[in-house]
Amino acid sequence: MTEDAAVDVPDGELLTIGAFAARARLSPKALRLYDRLGLLAPARVDEATGYRYYRAGQIERARLVALLRQLDMPLARIAEVLAAGDGPAAADLIGAYWADVEAALAGRRTLAAYLRGRLSGRSSEMYGKFAVETVDVPAQVVVTEKRHTLADELPAWIGAALGRLEEAARECGGVAGVPYVAYHAEVSMESDGPAEACVPVADEAAARRWAERHGRTWETAVRVEPAGRLAYTRITKAQVAHPQILAAFEAVEEWIAARGLTPAGPCREVYFADWAAARPEDPVCDVAFPVR
Numbered sequence: 001m002t003e004d005a006a007v008d009v010p011d012g013e014l015l016t017i018g019a020f021a022a023r024a025r026l027s028p029k030a031l032r033l034y035d036r037l038g039l040l041a042p043a044r045v046d047e048a049t050g051y052r053y054y055r056a057g058q059i060e061r062a063r064l065v066a067l068l069r070q071l072d073m074p075l076a077r078i079a080e081v082l083a084a085g086d087g088p089a090a091a092d093l094i095g096a097y098w099a100d101v102e103a104a105l106a107g108r109r110t111l112a113a114y115l116r117g118r119l120s121g122r123s124s125e126m127y128g129k130f131a132v133e134t135v136d137v138p139a140q141v142v143v144t145e146k147r148h149t150l151a152d153e154l155p156a157w158i159g160a161a162l163g164r165l166e167e168a169a170r171e172c173g174g175v176a177g178v179p180y181v182a183y184h185a186e187v188s189m190e191s192d193g194p195a196e197a198c199v200p201v202a203d204e205a206a207a208r209r210w211a212e213r214h215g216r217t218w219e220t221a222v223r224v225e226p227a228g229r230l231a232y233t234r235i236t237k238a239q240v241a242h243p244q245i246l247a248a249f250e251a252v253e254e255w256i257a258a259r260g261l262t263p264a265g266p267c268r269e270v271y272f273a274d275w276a277a278a279r280p281e282d283p284v285c286d287v288a289f290p291v292r
Contacts, residue, residue: 013055014043020054024062031062037075039065039082073097106238106280114247127251130233134291139227140177140200143168143207146184146219148192151242161197162271168220171210173203180270180288188242196266198225228264231256232288238280240269248287256291265290 021028034040035052040062042052054062061082068078077097084090117126145161162179169175177200187193201207207222214220233255235248249267256263273284 014053015056017052017054024059026062026066030066034062034065039078103238103280107241107244110238111244114244126247127254130248130251132231132233132252132255134229134231136229137227140225141204141207142198142200142223142225143172143210144196144198144221144223146194146196148194149187150192151188154187154195154242158197162199165197165199168210169199169201172201172207174201176200176202178270178272180268182266182268184266228290230288231261231291232286234283234286236281237278237284240285245287252287252289256289261291263289264292
């Protein structure tokens with residue numbers, strides 16, 4: 001007799017793995033996998049034979065796991081959905097996951113277009129899609145946090161660092177301008193910068209006191225950014241992802257060179273929108289170079 005065989009079970013509430021698989025429209029192999037992954041444990045396992053038995057009430061959970069795996073949802077997120085139970089909370093988790101998928105797809109679509117243009121010799125045409133302008137910016141006091149980081153770690157660090165600095169701004173007279181991230185060297189999968197998160201604040205003296213207290217914690221600092229001019233192009237949330245954002249940086253660099261201007265400091269990304277609320281096609285960031 002095999003585990004999958006349709007046999008009489010002493011406890012009438014239990015189903016053999018074969019009977020349960022048939023009712024759930026899944027294979028016994030899939031059920032064993034879900035058990036191994038910790039997503040759907042049998043109601044009972046016979047200690048003598050190792051046979052698995054399931055309750056009819058587990059059928060809906062088994063089908064849900066199968067559907068979530070068809071979405072390529074990571075195991076940890078499937079576990080979160082299952083823990084949320086039936087209802088709006090679980091639905092919201094699925095919605096959040098799918099929004100992440102669509103954002104990633106939009107980013108890859110942009111990257112594919114960038115690579116096609118670059119490899120086909122249409123760089124000028126590609127750069128022409130970015131409207132480059134200049135803007136004069138006043139001198140401002142900024143609190144900063146600097147870190148060596150690779151490209152895959154960069155988005156999470158930017159969000160965390162700007163959050164810490166905006167919290168610190170409360171002790172420094174409040175936020176007095178748009179936050180940005182400056183790149184003192186290339187950040188890629190091979191090069192780790194450093195990058196520097198910057199938040200303008202209103203009170204220089206208070207900012208310096210704050211830096212004295214926290215400077216050793218996050219490699220923080222305070223400085224006065226002089227007034228100057230930025231050459232910049234505005235990009236969408238989908239275009240921010242690395243490496244497709246490189247097209248925007250290259251477009252601004254080409255525009256600067258064509259006009260005989262000189263870069264006057266590290267390039268930067270200026271974040272002017274609510275990142276969490278933005279859709280992939282919404283403008284969220286200016287890619288900018290100080291120029292003279």
